[in-house]
Amino acid sequence: MPTLGELERSIMERLWASDAPVAAAELRDELAHKTSAGNDLALTTMLTVLSRLERKGFVDRNRKVRPHLYYAVTTRADHTADLLHQVLGAEPDRAAALAYFVGQVTPQEAETLRLLLSARAAQNDAQATLEA
Template structure:
């Protein structure tokens, strides 16, 4: 799972935060509103970004709809989990990487981890 560029991230944030599905034009309007008066990317730029995100597995496109409708194919939590898994897999010492991660979470997050691991072992 690839890291997202700045505009890709903005597009995904708009899809994750908004009502789905949306057209490329609606997405461009959302991005313009998020920039608070800043210049919105061109529609062709949005379409290019959506196409790239679709090829990366982030976006699903309804080709039967006119204009095409776009939805997030992956949740935000799923994306974060994929990134965490990628980082862990790239480590030469997974145990040490996990130890540092566990040491960095607060007590409430540690409790969530405990519950999830306990539920997994059942």
């Protein structure tokens, strides 16, 4: 899973928050208002970063219209889950890392985890029954 630089992350946050595809110039203008560094952004820089995000599989664009409109391919939650899997994949003691993580969750998050694990177990049971 590729990582995101600061500008890439800012762009993705905007795209994840959007209900509709966004033009590169609109992204540049919005980021310029939110960050002091954004004031120096050229449209060509924005297009280069969007192209990189497209190669990394984070965004796609509608090429049927001009200017092209960009949108996120996956959700923020999908990206976060991929990062968690990447970190766990690099950890030699996954059980210890998971135990530490679980020890840090709130009671509400623990309940959510219980529900998700229960649903996953039921799904696995159903799949095993179908395969038998």
